[in-house]
Amino acid sequence: MTLASLTRDWEPMAYGFLDASAKREIRRKTLKAISVPGCQMPYASREVPMARGWGTGGLQVSCTLINPTTRIKVIDQGADDSVNAASIRRFLARVSGAPTTTDTLEADLIQSRHRIPEERLREDQVLVLQVPNPEPLRPVQPNMSIARQMHADADYGRMWLQLYEQIVRAGRVMQGASYPSLVNGRFVMTPSPIPRWDVPKLHMAKHLTLLSAGREKRLHAVPPFTKVEPLVFDDVPYKVEEHAHLMCHRSGLKGFFMNEIPQADGTSIHEVSDSDLGVKAIHRTEGAPVEIGATWYENGEMGQ
Amino acid sequence: MTVQQMDAPRLITTRPLLIAQGVSKSYGSVKALQDVSATVYPGEVLGIVGESGSGKSTFLRSLNLEETPDSGSYTLDLPDVQGNLFDLDRFARRMLCATKIGIVYQNPHLGLLMKHSSSGNVAERLLVAGERRFAVLREKAREALDASEFPLSRMDAPPVELSGGMQQRVQLAKAIALEPALLLLDEPTTGLDVSVQALVLDTLKRLQQERKITMVIVSHDLGVIRTLADRVMVMKGGRVVEAGLADQVFQDPQHAYTQQLVHAKL
Numbered sequence: 001m002t003l004a005s006l007t008r009d010w011e012p013m014a015y016g017f018l019d020a021s022a023k024r025e026i027r028r029k030t031l032k033a034i035s036v037p038g039c040q041m042p043y044a045s046r047e048v049p050m051a052r053g054w055g056t057g058g059l060q061v062s063c064t065l066i067n068p069t070t071r072i073k074v075i076d077q078g079a080d081d082s083v084n085a086a087s088i089r090r091f092l093a094r095v096s097g098a099p100t101t102t103d104t105l106e107a108d109l110i111q112s113r114h115r116i117p118e119e120r121l122r123e124d125q126v127l128v129l130q131v132p133n134p135e136p137l138r139p140v141q142p143n144m145s146i147a148r149q150m151h152a153d154a155d156y157g158r159m160w161l162q163l164y165e166q167i168v169r170a171g172r173v174m175q176g177a178s179y180p181s182l183v184n185g186r187f188v189m190t191p192s193p194i195p196r197w198d199v200p201k202l203h204m205a206k207h208l209t210l211l212s213a214g215r216e217k218r219l220h221a222v223p224p225f226t227k228v229e230p231l232v233f234d235d236v237p238y239k240v241e242e243h244a245h246l247m248c249h250r251s252g253l254k255g256f257f258m259n260e261i262p263q264a265d266g267t268s269i270h271e272v273s274d275s276d277l278g279v280k281a282i283h284r285t286e287g288a289p290v291e292i293g294a295t296w297y298e299n300g301e302m303g304q
Numbered sequence: 305m306t307v308q309q310m311d312a313p314r315l316i317t318t319r320p321l322l323i324a325q326g327v328s329k330s331y332g333s334v335k336a337l338q339d340v341s342a343t344v345y346p347g348e349v350l351g352i353v354g355e356s357g358s359g360k361s362t363f364l365r366s367l368n369l370e371e372t373p374d375s376g377s378y379t380l381d382l383p384d385v386q387g388n389l390f391d392l393d394r395f396a397r398r399m400l401c402a403t404k405i406g407i408v409y410q411n412p413h414l415g416l417l418m419k420h421s422s423s424g425n426v427a428e429r430l431l432v433a434g435e436r437r438f439a440v441l442r443e444k445a446r447e448a449l450d451a452s453e454f455p456l457s458r459m460d461a462p463p464v465e466l467s468g469g470m471q472q473r474v475q476l477a478k479a480i481a482l483e484p485a486l487l488l489l490d491e492p493t494t495g496l497d498v499s500v501q502a503l504v505l506d507t508l509k510r511l512q513q514e515r516k517i518t519m520v521i522v523s524h525d526l527g528v529i530r531t532l533a534d535r536v537m538v539m540k541g542g543r544v545v546e547a548g549l550a551d552q553v554f555q556d557p558q559h560a561y562t563q564q565l566v567h568a569k570l
Contacts, residue, residue, distance in 0.1 A: 153395050157431035165424050233438040
């Protein structure tokens with residue numbers, strides 16, 4: 001008799017890594033978050049095999065939503081092939097047996113760090129955004145108890161004060177990412193550090209967006225067809241990054257959000273940030289039968 | 305024409321803007337306010353004097369709805385403002401204070417965001433009231449700072465970089481930006497040197513004369529109250545010991561404590 005013969009064969013402790021209790025907690029809070037768009041819902045969090053702050057919020061939501069037929073796509077700053085994205089994608093596939101993909105059109109569940117794909121998402125797709133700091137009021141109100149009261153009262157005057165200060169000091173709004181946005185005319189949320197370019201993609205989008213913060217253990221949601229309006233002054237319009245004229249040096253794509261690659265001679269070249277879109281464009285140029293879906297931006301302009 | 309033949313002058317009465325009645329507040333066993341009542345008419349300046357711990361600041365904070373007294377009532381005769389204001393919920397209090405009541409604290413840290421620009425501090429009050437046009441915010445902040453005799457060349461400097469007198473002017477500009485029905489001043493010149501005190505008092509006096517702002521000013525400095533107030537309320541141990549017209553109280557004090565205050569000299 002050996003120890004091995006006395007014990008059962010090893011098996012994962014639960015499908016999708018998280019135990020049933022943890023999944024139930026996140027599902028309940030997800031439903032609440034969807035019911036009250038933009039409102040942060042605290043949740044009891046399990047430990048996951050990653051350091052907090054590396055996507056644990058998004059990972060827990062993904063582990064909760066996943067099933068064996070869910071096609072998973074994981075992107076990190078637009079790229080499918082970064083170490084962080086590849087690790088999370090491999091982990092999700094390993095604990096669920098779900099297939100993975102890098103194609104936005106094929107994916108059912110997209111976990112993303114700080115970007116929304118350039119191709120429009122559909123009603124049947126879910127976008128999970130990793131959020132480092134879910135509290136938009138933190139820069140103006142460090143006391144979280146008072147911040148909660150401010151949310152309850154819709155007391156968001158100081159958010160505009162922050163924008164006022166930026167315009168006074170720099171002549172323009174300097175908020176690059178995490179641009180505070182009003183959801184469904186009620187709650188101001190931080191849309192995670194997605195660039196300004198991506199915020200309009202959330203407005204009246206067909207897909208469900210879930211935003212989850214692992215360190216803070218809070219999640220909020222933008223349900224399909226919900227208004228998401230960046231905070232702006234009536235006479236200072238919202239502006240996205242001026243990337244419309246930039247061209248991807250690899251794929252030749254133009255009119256999308258680009259990564260800048262500085263060169264030794266002081267100049268810069270650009271590369272489309274959504275790596276899947278870039279790869280598809282290259283394959284199409286090479287003659288492969290590749291489907292590129294409708295994009296949010298057309299010729300650098302946000303479409304309807 | 306005899307006296308009887310002349311038309312009798314029409315008597316026009318004005319309703320008080322502010323009526324506080326029987327306001328009492330205890331902190332544990334300490335009775336901070338005991339049955340304090342006050343009436344202020346539109347355009348009038350009520351001065352509240354008393355030693356430290358007499359309850360004058362607690363009463364002022366109650367008028368700014370920062371405190372909820374144990375008993376008493378507080379009404380303001382304003383459109384859309386009804387009933388005992390102490391009964392309002394937190395949200396209604398905030399909206400009322402944001403739009404109808406301005407306050408200048410003794411300590412600028414209580415009233416200002418020290419690292420935001422001075423104009424931003426003024427703009428914050430307009431933002432809370434719902435103004436969302438940058439150009440209008442800028443212009444109204446400029447006007448309010450100018451009315452407070454704040455140098456406009458420094459309107460975007462943060463209060464943390466300003467002198468005490470300047471900080472009080474920013475607070476004043478913030479308080480008057482929305483042209484409040486009631487302006488509360490809690491020791492606005494305490495801690496300032498005499499020359500700066502005089503400048504701040506001049507500004508307050510001019511604003512009161514030009515805009516007819518109803519003010520309640522709290523100070524332990526009789527000189528400040530004498531300069532600004534039409535009527536005076538003397539407090540001691542949480543109670544009002546004497547009240548009357550400023551000249552009357554200062555020239556002919558009746559209560560022993562008031563006599564002591566008026567005649568006190570270093």
